[in-house]
Amino acid sequence: MRALDQKLKLDLHTHCLEALRSRPTVEAVRQIIEAVRAKGLDGLAITEHWNKEYGLLAREIVRNEFQDEIVLLPGQEIVTREYGSVVELYLEEDVTFRFIAHPYLNFSIRDYAGIHGIEIDNEMHNYHIDKELVGEVARREELILLHNSDAHYLEDLGLFFNELSLAELYAKANGNGLPLLSHSS
Known part of the structure; x- marks a missing residue:
């Protein structure tokens, strides 16, 4: 088990369903793990368009069949009127980290409430991101x-990646840097 404050190399915007054209089987997840390792990453987020189930199932396979060999964060990419494309990452204990993907493609953002991050690099859409x-x-x-890579092919995983800790994601999403503690009554 990794410490929450350990710096990790993570690609937080990928589309493995599109890359593999397969549901998340043990073999499909093995291919994802091999691709992640080949790129020198510690993990990734699977963020299919309007589909969180793929990432949730893949995370269970990583846990049960591969003993958490990589960090796998489930999520999804959605389109909103306010922000355009937003990626939601589903962390433990019902904590959600949200970021704007390929910002300012076709809209202008005025309010950032509920947003925790923003892409400054996106391999598929870098040409239109106003970095300044x-x-x-x-x-x-x-x-x-x-x-992030926004990879739609396994070979594109990690073309861009982040070096950050899970604690940083929790800190932005819930304000204290730690997963919420479950309480039993």
């Missing part, structure tokens, strides 16, 4: 700047 504007917004709104 994104940097200014991140500083002003105290958002984590993210570098």
